[in-house]
Amino acid sequence: MGKKLIFSIFILAFSNLSFAQNLNFLKQIESNIQNIKSLKCNFTQEKHLSIFKKVLISKGKFYFQKPDYLRWEYTEPVKMGFCFLKNTGKSWNDVDKKIKKFNISENRQMALIKQQIIVWTTFNLKWISSQFSFKILSKNPLKLQLTPKQKNIPLKYLKLQFNKDQQTLHSLELYEKDLDFTRLIFYNHQINLKESIPFCP
8 A cells, every 4th residue: 555545544534533523522512502591691793894994883782592582682872673582573773663573484584683693592513514614713712713615605704702611602703705794792691590581572
């Protein structure tokens, strides 16, 4: 057997072992996150757009409760938000002071938003692996770079970073193909709350 072939087999075996080890590590993270039944935290959203000199900053609160309730609420500079409970949802803003109801099965955009938020909150590894190729940048704390497998997705890649507890998300960065990007930073996490979280208005 030639030296090049032996070397190739060694590299392939090592790569497969490394992939399996990384996958097992990510499955352990997913298992840790499954222990979260409810969650609330604050977030800061930064939009870095090439057409603006200044970073556009918004702040808000996020609530999640298994199996399928979530509330995403901006508190500044404008008060607005949306929430989902099972197959229904509501959205509101401080401009028209109206609460709009919608059915998720009839609103593709809101259905996609709900799916994405739940996926990243629960770290649904099966779905993530089917949609993205991933690269582990760091294990402690966990940092991931995810590249979409489908070419028609407007995102170039995403970056996720977990907190030191390896259970809650510290930040999520979404890079578009023109390299404009949005950064979400999460803080003041409270998990498995004893008190009830605020539901849809």
